[in-house]
Amino acid sequence: MKAKPWDVIVLGVGGMGSAALYHLARRGQRVLGLEQFGIAHEMGSSHGLTRIIRLAYYEDPAYVPLLCRSYELWRELESGAGEQLLHICGSLDCGPANDEIFTASLQSCIEHGLEHEALGNAEISARWPAYRFPADTMGLFQPEGGFLLPEACIRAHVNAAQASGAELHTDVRVREWQVRPGGLVELRTDDAAYLAQRLVISAGAWAGQFLPELDTVAIPERQVLVWLQPQEPAHFKAERFPVFNCLVDEGRYYGFPDFAGQGFKFGRYHHLDEPADPDTLDRERISAADKRVLLQFAQRYFPTGAGPALLYKVCMFTNTPDEHFIIDHHPQHEQVCFAAGFSGHGFKFASVVGEILADLALQGSTRHDIDFLRADREMIPLATAGPSNTTN
Numbered sequence: 001m002k003a004k005p006w007d008v009i010v011l012g013v014g015g016m017g018s019a020a021l022y023h024l025a026r027r028g029q030r031v032l033g034l035e036q037f038g039i040a041h042e043m044g045s046s047h048g049l050t051r052i053i054r055l056a057y058y059e060d061p062a063y064v065p066l067l068c069r070s071y072e073l074w075r076e077l078e079s080g081a082g083e084q085l086l087h088i089c090g091s092l093d094c095g096p097a098n099d100e101i102f103t104a105s106l107q108s109c110i111e112h113g114l115e116h117e118a119l120g121n122a123e124i125s126a127r128w129p130a131y132r133f134p135a136d137t138m139g140l141f142q143p144e145g146g147f148l149l150p151e152a153c154i155r156a157h158v159n160a161a162q163a164s165g166a167e168l169h170t171d172v173r174v175r176e177w178q179v180r181p182g183g184l185v186e187l188r189t190d191d192a193a194y195l196a197q198r199l200v201i202s203a204g205a206w207a208g209q210f211l212p213e214l215d216t217v218a219i220p221e222r223q224v225l226v227w228l229q230p231q232e233p234a235h236f237k238a239e240r241f242p243v244f245n246c247l248v249d250e251g252r253y254y255g256f257p258d259f260a261g262q263g264f265k266f267g268r269y270h271h272l273d274e275p276a277d278p279d280t281l282d283r284e285r286i287s288a289a290d291k292r293v294l295l296q297f298a299q300r301y302f303p304t305g306a307g308p309a310l311l312y313k314v315c316m317f318t319n320t321p322d323e324h325f326i327i328d329h330h331p332q333h334e335q336v337c338f339a340a341g342f343s344g345h346g347f348k349f350a351s352v353v354g355e356i357l358a359d360l361a362l363q364g365s366t367r368h369d370i371d372f373l374r375a376d377r378e379m380i381p382l383a384t385a386g387p388s389n390t391t392n
């Protein structure tokens, strides 16, 4: 007898896909997740122990309502999982007084009535002694900022999805998909085929392999993270160290307090500006240039944190030209929706993106305002795309 088609298949069970699987399963769907590696692996974009979450959003105040829902959903997931996934330590968005990291963060707080404090550099260093920014720095402190534990979040979403009846196949690499006459979606791996009423594509850095138009607008980029052994460990405890984004002469950086004794973690946005192929990226090699852009930053701006390097990790951003996400239906196939191009700031949204993808897959629309993330906006030419359904 032929297998009954799935209600929904989720292609890619990382940050976004695990959340989509959870929301679809909780709505009673017969849902299958297909993942080419294991759950919470280190080959994609959602590993490395911590991810910043914050409400002050210089990228665009339109993200703030999504963030409010995201916080709610993370807390709901936490209470169901019985473990802490979200740690609050405050967030600090810093830069020269006229730079948008400070000004637009402040604007997002004013526009959405978020609690905040605008602080000069002397106040920042007096309050959080690890920080040693240039004298003209201004910082926007928002007390609800903090960090998520991404691997634990993915596992919690998957566990809760499975508890609600979702099925999961790991170590399965999807090679292609197509819409059959009649509307069912067929996915093929090397040795199997799957049929579904609807498809959610959440393939991260691999998205362009399933939506070839994304190749030019959702571009994977190599990133490197470091953990240093602080020389003054007390300065880097979460009680005394908000997560930060900052603009300094050397570029835009972000960082975290020491969590679980792993050290002071930070990275530079668009690390060395290197495009990456997710299938061939060398995730082990760390060059002298990699070390230089990280270690010099710590020596200059966090001198009490600039001890020996404990660990480096390679990861990938997937950047769009305007650095906003793309969440939409496929331009030709209403039964296919996708979320891609998270441009280095997506993980904090995974919980609400899962809810949105479930809405799009099941209802065709969502109550969340995601108009600014649609696929046919300026610079994202997906609306004019031809049929797009194969990968290598």
Ligand SMILES: Cc1cc2nc3c(=O)[nH]c(=O)nc-3n(C[C@H](O)[C@H](O)[C@H](O)COP(=O)(O)OP(=O)(O)OC[C@H]3O[C@@H](n4cnc5c(N)ncnc54)[C@H](O)[C@@H]3O)c2cc1C
Binding pocket: 011, 012, 013, 014, 015, 016, 017, 034, 035, 036, 037, 043, 044, 045, 046, 047, 048, 050, 051, 052, 053, 172, 173, 174, 175, 202, 203, 204, 205, 206, 207, 223, 224, 225, 254, 267, 315, 316, 317, 339, 340, 342, 343, 344, 345, 346, 347, 348, 349
């Ligand atoms: C170094 C670094 C630091 C970051 N810091 C932050 C931060 O502080 N805060 C924040 O909010 N965001 C941050 N981000 C961004 C955030 O982590 C990403 O936007 C987010 O994790 C992307 O999730 P995703 O689901 O799109 O990708 P992934 O989690 O990589 O998931 C995609 C999944 O699809 C699977 N897949 C792909 N192709 C196939 C196939 N053919 N068959 C089956 N499965 C397939 C992959 O194996 C993978 O599991 C950071 C990213 C990096 C790299």
